[in-house]
Amino acid sequence: MKIVDSNSTSALLERAVFKLLVGEQFKGTAFFISPDYLLTAYHCIGDFIDEHELYVKNATYGKLHVRFERDKSFKNHEIDIAVLKLVDPILIADYLPLGLINGNHKDEVIAIGYPAEILSVIPGRIHGFPEKYPQMFFNNVMKAEGQSGGPVYHLATQRVVGLALNVYRPEVVKEGGLAGRFDKLFEQWQELTMLNQQSIEKWEERLPKDQLMKWSKWYGIVIGIIIVLLVIGFIFSGKQKTEGDCSPIVDKTTGNVSLDCSIGTTSKD
Numbered sequence: 693m694k695i696v697d698s699n700s701t702s703a704l705l706e707r708a709v710f711k712l713l714v715g716e717q718f719k720g721t722a723f724f725i726s727p728d729y730l731l732t733a734y735h736c737i738g739d740f741i742d743e744h745e746l747y748v749k750n751a752t753y754g755k756l757h758v759r760f761e762r763d764k765s766f767k768n769h770e771i772d773i774a775v776l777k778l779v780d781p782i783l784i785a786d787y788l789p790l791g792l793i794n795g796n797h798k799d800e801v802i803a804i805g806y807p808a809e810i811l812s813v814i815p816g817r818i819h820g821f822p823e824k825y826p827q828m829f830f831n832n833v834m835k836a837e838g839q840s841g842g843p844v845y846h847l848a849t850q851r852v853v854g855l856a857l858n859v860y861r862p863e864v865v866k867e868g869g870l871a872g873r874f875d876k877l878f879e880q881w882q883e884l885t886m887l888n889q890q891s892i893e894k895w896e897e898r899l900p901k902d903q904l905m906k907w908s909k910w911y912g913i914v915i916g917i918i919i920v921l922l923v924i925g926f927i928f929s930g931k932q933k934t935e936g937d938c939s940p941i942v943d944k945t946t947g948n949v950s951l952d953c954s955i956g957t958t959s960k961d
Contacts, residue, residue, distance in 0.1 A: 700900040702802070702813045705845060707786035709804045709811070710748035712841055713755075714740040721805035721842035721856065722748050722776060724787035726887045730758065732841030733857055734767055734774040746776065752786065764881045770827050771876050772857055788843055789892040790874050791851025793829070795821045803833035805842025805856055819868070827873050834859045834869020844871045850899070
């Protein structure tokens, strides 16, 4: 597994994340998962679904017209996923791979979105998997309205494992919220597995090489230290073996036994 620092990937993540607009009205966040498909939260557009007025916008690609893919989406508030597709395909090079997690993944994540309409990269952790909401996970990267629909990126697996959904009220939980998982999306949308594999391959090609070089440098140092320790251990064990290589000598007259621990040489007859 490649190890990549979150700061070095943030620029790539940001390029794939967009404001979601109904007409000119900001409604949340969306992100590309393939060159023509995007995800957002269903609740962001559920009351405003009109394919002639849905747009996404960011600084890299400008404003793009999208349509709602009803048959791939989930109105269910516990899944809450809306799939969007570009109306006029263009060359989109920035899209993110999806991944699945379970209760063992209480790891570092970063969320990218537009809380209060401001593009933000927010680091934090997965804190738990509530029994009440089996399709979600609890985390501390949900901050404000407008972030809904954005990706939650899992550093250990280098995949987007969640969709920002809800922020808890401060009187209930401070600095916390829920993100949706993608298990049901993969089950319902059969083509997604193939599309996602292509996204994975593209993403791994684009991961910053400078970070890989940095980790390779440290890896080389560690390997060097291990080699030195092994050499020292070999020398020490050889010395011990030499000093302990004693031959028993029996005195034929008295019958006493003694040890000859001298380092001898082979003589020629």
